[in-house]
Amino acid sequence: MTDLAWINGAITGARPQAIGALLRYFRDLDTAEEAFQEAALRALKSWPANGPPRNPTAWLILVGRNAALDGLRKQAKHTALPPDQEISDLDDAEATLAERLDGSHYRDDVLRLLFICCHPELPATQQIALALRIISGLSVAQIARAFLVGEAAMEQRITRAKARIATAEVPFEAPGAVERAERLGAVAAMIYLLFNEGYSAGEDEARGPLCDEAIRLVRLLLRLFQTEPEIMGLAALMLLQHARLPARFDVAGEVILLEDQDRTRWQSKLIVEGLALIDKAIRHNQPGPYQIQAAIAAIHSRATRAEDTDWAGIDALYAALERLQPSPVVTLNRAVATAKLHGAEAALGMIAPLEQRLSGYFHYFGARGAFLVQLGRIAEARTAFDRAIALANTPAEAAHIRRYLDRLTGAA
Amino acid sequence: MQYAILCYNDEDVVWSWTQEEDAAVMGRLAVVRERLAEKMGPSARLLPTTAATTLRKSPEPVVIDGPFAETKEQLLGFYVIDVENLDAALDVARQLTAANPGGAYEIRPIALYLPDKRVT
Numbered sequence: 001m002t003d004l005a006w007i008n009g010a011i012t013g014a015r016p017q018a019i020g021a022l023l024r025y026f027r028d029l030d031t032a033e034e035a036f037q038e039a040a041l042r043a044l045k046s047w048p049a050n051g052p053p054r055n056p057t058a059w060l061i062l063v064g065r066n067a068a069l070d071g072l073r074k075q076a077k078h079t080a081l082p083p084d085q086e087i088s089d090l091d092d093a094e095a096t097l098a099e100r101l102d103g104s105h106y107r108d109d110v111l112r113l114l115f116i117c118c119h120p121e122l123p124a125t126q127q128i129a130l131a132l133r134i135i136s137g138l139s140v141a142q143i144a145r146a147f148l149v150g151e152a153a154m155e156q157r158i159t160r161a162k163a164r165i166a167t168a169e170v171p172f173e174a175p176g177a178v179e180r181a182e183r184l185g186a187v188a189a190m191i192y193l194l195f196n197e198g199y200s201a202g203e204d205e206a207r208g209p210l211c212d213e214a215i216r217l218v219r220l221l222l223r224l225f226q227t228e229p230e231i232m233g234l235a236a237l238m239l240l241q242h243a244r245l246p247a248r249f250d251v252a253g254e255v256i257l258l259e260d261q262d263r264t265r266w267q268s269k270l271i272v273e274g275l276a277l278i279d280k281a282i283r284h285n286q287p288g289p290y291q292i293q294a295a296i297a298a299i300h301s302r303a304t305r306a307e308d309t310d311w312a313g314i315d316a317l318y319a320a321l322e323r324l325q326p327s328p329v330v331t332l333n334r335a336v337a338t339a340k341l342h343g344a345e346a347a348l349g350m351i352a353p354l355e356q357r358l359s360g361y362f363h364y365f366g367a368r369g370a371f372l373v374q375l376g377r378i379a380e381a382r383t384a385f386d387r388a389i390a391l392a393n394t395p396a397e398a399a400h401i402r403r404y405l406d407r408l409t410g411a412a
Numbered sequence: 413m414q415y416a417i418l419c420y421n422d423e424d425v426v427w428s429w430t431q432e433e434d435a436a437v438m439g440r441l442a443v444v445r446e447r448l449a450e451k452m453g454p455s456a457r458l459l460p461t462t463a464a465t466t467l468r469k470s471p472e473p474v475v476i477d478g479p480f481a482e483t484k485e486q487l488l489g490f491y492v493i494d495v496e497n498l499d500a501a502l503d504v505a506r507q508l509t510a511a512n513p514g515g516a517y518e519i520r521p522i523a524l525y526l527p528d529k530r531v532t
Contacts, residue, residue: 005433009425009428009514010514223424269434272459277462280477283475
């Protein structure tokens with residue numbers, strides 16, 4: 001890795017904590033962001049020449065804070081210190097700050113930043129945009145591309161989110177236990193939503209990296225809440241799903257179903273970590289939706305061949321998820337396991353009552369079509385697949401169903 | 413004298429490497445390992461500290477999620493090397509540093525070394 005790549009990595013890695021600390025000083029998101037930006041620019045100039053500081057985060061916070069204070073002083077028409085002089089006495093100050101950083105501020109600063117981005121008054125789309133801008137440090141143009149909107153529109157979305165936060169009550173003190181738990185749930189939900197945005201896009205250049213950003217954020221959250229089994233579960237779920245990325249699409253960009261994927265292409269590094277985390281979570285004996293979904297993903301990960309899959313285990317886990325979080329989509333997923341265990345007839349019976357509620361859901365008609373094909377009810381299958389194509393969310397989804405239809409025509 | 417070389421770095425950064433970046437570093441480290449084959453014992457790369465569990469050895473042992481201690485930099489792995497003295501150990505660490513900059517290596521003499529006796 002080149003020096004510059006290492007520096008960029010260190011700056012990105014330090015970003016949440018540095019911005020969190022700068023926000024604590026200045027109590028204003030824009031000031032904190034600009035201060036960090038300035039510090040990052042100076043790091044790019046200074047680190048290659050002088051070597052990286054012992055604690056890059058402390059360095060960035062200190063330089064950012066000084067730069068912002070300098071700016072404020074200039075605004076107040078005072079004479080500012082020359083910036084070089086500030087940097088030259090940095091070593092001692094950095095050491096003191098580094099010591100303090102190891103203390104409790106770290107957790108509170110990063111948490112405050114996450115909570116602000118997931119403020120209950122912000123709609124989910126604004127939460128995600130704000131988190132990507134402030135915490136991940138993606139450019140407005142990158143975020144706009146990922147969400148298929150114009151740059152001006154995204155800029156406006158972020159500005160609006162910031163304005164809403166500025167007028168809302170933003171707690172600078174650490175929240176109490178109950179509020180903390182609620183807001184932790186909101187942060188987890190935002191991260192999983194972000195992950196799914198990237199997941200559905202697959203290897204798309206603009207949207208695919210959203211998965212990496214989501215994983216970066218969930219690691220951050222897990223670091224803050226090391227004993228929360230649901231956060232372990234969420235991290236495991238995302239890692240196990242993301243591990244399959246290299247096998248999920250063919251060269252033409254079309255979807256390859258789980259059972260047809262080349263499992264040797266799954267990323268074992270992510271799987272090992274995911275399995276370790278879900279293993280750790282389960283010991284707590286406090287099941288939750290993320291843990292159960294991760295446990296299902298873990299069963300798939302452990303099967304070296306599709307035919308080795310423990311469908312009874314998956315069926316039992318979906319049953320548990322249905323009890324915990326009843327939803328037609330969960331039942332639909334369970335039906336896939338039921339089809340493997342008890343046949344397509346049973347699966348069809350299971351999803352029949354869902355039709356009304358899932359009448360606009362692509363996967364419902366895709367699954368229904370697949371079950372009907374297995375039973376040889378070709379005409380009905382064709383109708384279901386046609387509905388699925390009409391409801392497809394991406395060209396890849398539509399193409400996938402079209403291939404089924406082509407196969408039916410070939411068979412008839 | 414045997415030494416353990418302990419690898420420290422910011423795991424948030426290291427575990428955010430893309431697959432390509434990761435493979436590049438591991439590839440360079442493999443070259444060093446190859447070059448020093450007769451001096452190198454086993455080595456290990458550890459999962460992030462978020463995957464760690466600690467057993468606190470009180471009279472009633474308590475299981476705690478997370479690593480033993482939280483610091484900005486985490487133990488990410490270690491090497492076991494067999495060299496003459498601290499200077500030689502530092503030299504090995506320098507060669508590893510050239511392949512994988514950032515963070516630090518802690519060099520600590522080993523009091524007891526148990527080799528892997530598995531037959532592969």
